[in-house]
Ligand SMILES: O=C([S-])c1cc(C(=O)S)c[n+]([C@@H]2O[C@H](COP(=O)(O)O)[C@@H](O)[C@H]2O)c1
């Protein structure tokens with residue numbers, strides 16, 4: 001089963017906040033500790049603490065231990081990672097995270113990544129943050145991680161080189177290089193300090209599959225990872241949601257027709273489509289029939305001129321999200337299509353019922369649709385008209401005309 005995650009960075013992100021979010025969302029602490037132990041040359045302890053940030057329960061992971069070295073070069077960090085007994089995906093993502101940090105620092109300080117001496121970010125606790133977060137995310141085995149636009153903060157922060165403007169230059173470089181959306185995240189125009197740190201930004205851009213709001217998903221776990229600071233007016237915490245992807249749904253933002261007003265029977269359905277140019281056209285009626293049998297609400301073909309000027313058809317299927325798998329199975333097994341695309345649509349059905357028309361020689365069902373309590377449509381079922389015409393030996397057009405005339409009395 002596919003698994004996705006969403007990181008809500010409305011209060012920014014740092015290495016320790018991300019560690020906390022992973023633990024709070026259910027990643028066993030051992031997973032993080034083992035990875036950190038494998039890399040750190042001196043004992044580092046991860047100590048989770050349950051805290052409350054602006055009324056929200058969150059996990060703060062303290063990274064504790066002594067570090068006899070004051071700064072490390074990118075080569076020093078690389079040597080530690082290369083020598084560590086780490087699963088390859090964790091080593092690769094930790095490596096990629098530090099490489100991005102080194103490049104960003106190099107651009108800011110007008111030097112090369114190899115010449116960069118990490119100060120804060122090269123300390124053992126920062127190495128623990130990076131390796132722990134990489135191990136935690138690898139443990140979740142996400143198929144996709146969506147990262148919200150990142151609140152970076154505003155004002156100034158004190159660092160090894162003195163006062164730095166927020167967003168700090170390395171964060172700007174990291175987010176810019178990845179094309180990640182960001183904003184100040186101020187409350188009422190008041191400077192809020194540093195919300196996103198270079199380590200946090202490097203971890204986000206290394207792991208993000210894409211950026212945006214929470215994707216349609218069935219959430220299985222939610223975890224808030226706290227930062228050390230208490231910030232007035234907001235929970236200083238990054239939030240991780242983990243779950244299964246769900247079909248797209250209409251929201252107030254995506255704008256359901258009618259502004260999302262409710263209507264009896266209105267629902268979100270999927271239109272599943274595929275362009276097909278290599279099915280014997282005689283097979284299509286059987287395909288459409290099987291799609292309806294599989295639970296499709298409707299299925300139809302549109303003639304198209306495809307790439308390379310090929311005459312083809314778009315097969316389109318309207319289906320309730322619950323029957324999506326069944327419909328895909330029919331498409332994949334009954335046609336040569338090797339993929340489908342789908343989008344959500346809003347379906348507004350009228351209430352309908354069947355009545356019976358008594359006609360010479362037999363009966364015909366009449367489909368009656370009502371709107372606002374009034375009958376607005378009364379249509380004889382054509383299959384019944386055809387069957388009656390065949391049974392009585394009369395022309396189909398004559399039976400149809402009689403049925404249509406009888407239907408008038410129901411309108
Ligand atoms: O040490 C250096 S060179 C340094 C550079 C920058 C730049 O943006 S350039 C920022 N900082 C600050 O260090 C701390 C720690 O960052 P972590 O990512 O390790 O949490 C943070 O306040 C940075 O803004 C340091």
Ligand code: NI
Pocket residue numbers: 105108109170
């Ligand atoms: Ni710097």
